[in-house]
Amino acid sequence: MGDPLHNELALVPWWTTFVLTSAYLFGSCIGSFLNVVIYRLPAGKSVVHPGSACPSCEQPIAWYDNLPVVSWFVLLGKCRHCKAPFSFRYAAIELAVGLFAAGLVYRYGLGPFALSHFVAASIMIAIAGIDHDSFLIDTRMTLALAVTGLLSQVAKAYEAGDSLWQGPLWALCAGIGAFGLLWLIGYVASSVVGEEAMGGGDAPLFAAIVILLGPASIPLVLLLTGIQGMLIWALLRHRGGVGDHDVEHEDGWAPSERHVPMGLFLVLAALEMQLGGDALTDAYLDFVARLI
């Protein structure tokens, strides 16, 4: 997809550098905004007003102290006024979103397909951050992701010159099937362990991801989610597992060390598929073919 532009990018190095740098800078600014969304949305605060302030001394943060990635390193991760530490996560998300934007443009060229995937990635990163912090997945954000995924399928069909409704419709059906599949997995797992094994937001999130990535992504997204979830949980087990466990939901539910924010790992798998989907799918099919 986006092949003519992609070839054009490859032919003119300075233009490539300019476009990729711009994509990185744009992405890191969006990353900075996503930090605000992750921090404020669960608390029911506005994401646009007021401007950023230090959570400790409440001094407003000047624009030159709010530059993505750079400011965190210039200030060595501390507030200019009260020296309270700012989490490295802020800079890490800005850096990651910037690099992701550049990666998408490099891979798919400039166009509606890359743009829709960037919007989807932004929504997913916010979902993952909030799930990590509060073990909650906001239904409105999942819905926004599903709609973006559908638009992305239309953009894909448009760039490939295919029918504008066949692919999107097929993706929508796959999303509904994916919802049923994960719901069933959760139901069986809950019966086995004798308690709620999966959060209510996970199956809808999986459905929205499958609408975005298409039917063929179902086995790989599940596989990557499961493997990475278990691996990272095992690695962080001595530090109390994955996610912020100091939360309690309105219904009194509180996560224990065993609980993993599954949305975080669904998103991680989806982001990997967005950038490396073809290579990952080939490797997977190759692996399955060898087993048979």
Ligand SMILES: [Zn+2]
């Ligand atoms: Zn401060």
